[in-house]
Amino acid sequence: MIASLLMTLPEEILGTAALLLMLVAAWGGPGATRAISWTSVAALVGAGIALFGAASSGGDAYDGLYRADAFAAFAKVLIYIASGVSILLAPNFFQRTAGDDLRPEYPVLILLSATGMGMMVSAGDLLTLYVGLELQSLAAYVLASFMRRDTRSAEAGLKYFVLGALASGILLYGISLVYGFSGTTLFSSIATAYGAGHSMGLTFGLVFVFAGLAFKISAVPFHMWTPDVYEGAPTPVTAFFASAPKVAAMAMAVRVAVEAMGPATDQWRQIVIFASLASIIFGAVAAIGQTNIKRLLAYSSINNVGFALVGLAAGTAEGVSAVLVYMTIYVAMTLGSFLIVLQMRDAEGQPVETIASLAGLSKTRPWLALGLATFMFSLAGIPPLFGFYAKFAVFWAAVNAGLFPFAVVGIAASVIGAYYYLRIVKTMYFDDAAPAFAPSEDRIEGGLIAVAALFVSPLGYLAIPLLGAWSLTAAKALF
């Protein structure tokens, strides 16, 4: 029991911190937001430190319901970083936009969501997985509608809730089928059932589980909610949605696919390949017509999920390691892009979201433009930026797994994506200057942009030995 508690230490820290801070928020009111935000970040850091102990190498906790392995630790580090950044970048935005300060529930909700995500990536059982997923999602629904006076935000929250509930239903249906035909919800026993022989019921369960997972990672054809929610939600929340839950859902999908359904790789590989190619192509084509930068980044995230799935389709340790590398680089690129979107505001300080307002940014705010150009070229996968290595790693794994035709289509389709990223660079560098954005005094945001930009710049290649070894250790924990 003590061993199990030690293995779940990060979740305990986050959960306890969230509950305590909720009480503080109830009594302290809006005045306590600042302290709560910093305490929340401290709790995330504490949870991160706790990962160094039994939480990353302990093995099974609670009789296999929960797994504390290197894979979970890797995903959790990304989740905590992304959650921390989402808390840090929020206060300024709400102060300027909503007219009143950030409500103290915001960091608390993010902590709760992070707890849920930790459970998702550590789940060794379908029920743990489901509970974690719901904890994460419920917090996220509230976050999406956090600007109560803004109808778009309310609409985003409602849409997210209804569609998320539908997805949970599909997933739960799949889980019940798997349980019904295998007699267990434990991943290791499910794997035995899949290995025992072909069963139509189990195959149906697999299809429904993957449909539910595809919803959560917003892979085509279950992506419809993404652009609307991303556009409507407050920008810091959108940054959060595009980073931490994406990593968590992707890591969860990888774990379910490999650990629970590994023997049925040939069955789910078709689904993953279809979802991957459809996401890459649809994400790229649909983004071309967008005029709102947040919608564009939503389609870009769909496109990126497609590339990350290429690594999963390989179904090897190398492929899983590539998925983790991809998600690491993706988190840096996407958080960096959203941090820059946060700087887009007119002279009165109100946020602007049209791509046209970026015109001539390279003249009015050269460093900001350079940063966004770096992220865009990186998202497009143009070397020498680090985004190229992310794509390189997943396609390398796919080719090594013998999926050559799949890699060919995927790589060729990446050219379509380059077009709309280029359009942003063109708007910033080639067009005549639009009215300048209000200057930013926030050092934290500027510093975070610089860190993200340096990470995706060619300097990022220096991190490859470390990143490669660590992600491979993490991936091997699943095999």
Next chain:
Amino acid sequence: MSGFPILSVMLAVPAVAAIACLFLSANGARWLALIATLIDLALGIMLWAQFDIGGAQWQFQEFHPLFGKFGYALGIDGFALLLIMLSVFLMPICIGASWVAIEKRVQEYMCAFLVTELLMIGTFAAQDLFLFYIFFEAGLIPMYLIIGVWGGANRIYASYKFFLYTLLGSVVMFIAMLWMAQFAHTTSIPQLLNTDFPVHVQTWLWLAFFASFAVKMPMWPFHTWLPDAHVQAPTAGSVILAGVLLKLGGYGFLRFSLPMFPEASAQLGWLIFGLSAVAVIYTSLVALVQSDMKKLIAYSSVAHMAIVTIGLFAFNRQGIEGAMMVMLGHGLVSGALFLCVGVIYDRLHTREIDRYGGLAINMPRYALFFMVFTIASVGLPGTSNFVGEFLSLAGVYQVSTWITFLCTTGIILGAAYMLYLYRRVVFGELTKDDVRAMPDLSLREIALLAPIAAAVLWMGVYPESFLAPMRNDVATLTARIDRAKPAGDSLPTAGHGPVATVEAAK
């Protein structure tokens, strides 16, 4: 000096200078860029001086297994040495050409140029498949910005076309590279050069590389991005585009397609020959009717590049040496011609040929330099292009007399359009008042053109300096591809008399 990582230093100098440029004033950035490119030129000269002709195939090697799946591997042979020299030689000239012509956003412009230099040297020096790809592909970003920000009226269309066209070609090559790395279990280019790929796969790999290099080269009918990009780019952008970036395609054929896929190269030689023959005649005719000077020179580039490709795929020593010489000669001559156009464009702000005339009267020095480069472009003996074109065509003659016949007409057409251009711009009556008011070359402009003119004449008079460094590499290459050599239709027979004059004096 052994152990001194000279290639890494040549990469580091422009990298550091490029970042520093962003923090300086406009004038500071100009001087820093000039100094950095001159340092690289000095390093390049040192590289050439220390290059052991007849020594090991790969020299100045550096290797650090930095990136997991691929390594940071640098090293050069004779081909790479000469192309690096071309890059570092043209770069200070480009900076000089933009000294007054570029007035807005000078810091970023200089930064983009220095990054381009870094990437070009990196492409030629890379000894790892994926390192090569990174350098090769990354060149798109600065060129996209150079065309788009500092280009002419229709620059946005041209920049998109340039970027997406070349990207599409390159990703196809990337797919082939993934397959090769997996098949050979190595990403080292020297090892891949000695890997025999299965013949039936070679065709596909060859076509994938062809997709990339044919666009970069550019070969007809993939050349349509070039006239747009050239016309819209600033003068120095055109110089670097024509001078060095077009050589990436030829270098790619030489480094990858020929030695790695010799059988496929032989089988698909007809494709190269056919496209090249069409290119020589068609683009020469198109050049004849251009009214825009830059477009005319851009089309002439396509024709010259076709001579490179037929030389390469002749599978013999003359052809390959000739192709390399044409690449070097064309890099210098077309770069210089773009500079010549830039000189009068800076004065009158138009590239319309009809707006000029009679420049020989008020700009005699200009007329002289323009004349040197015009006859060099035509390929008169004593200039660089003669050596290259003669060797190339002599090489191809052994394989296909018909292709030689067709391509030689291109030389005649080349003389036609270049002399026609020269006559309309420089000769004739000096009737237009604004043209009469144009001053002759300034010292700065002479300083830009004179070194190129000297190099062009040097190559024409004593080509041995340039043939010697690559002689061993050509021998290695021909030995490698000899097994797939196609049978020629010219049936040359051995001579009977003494042929003493042909042998170079040792």
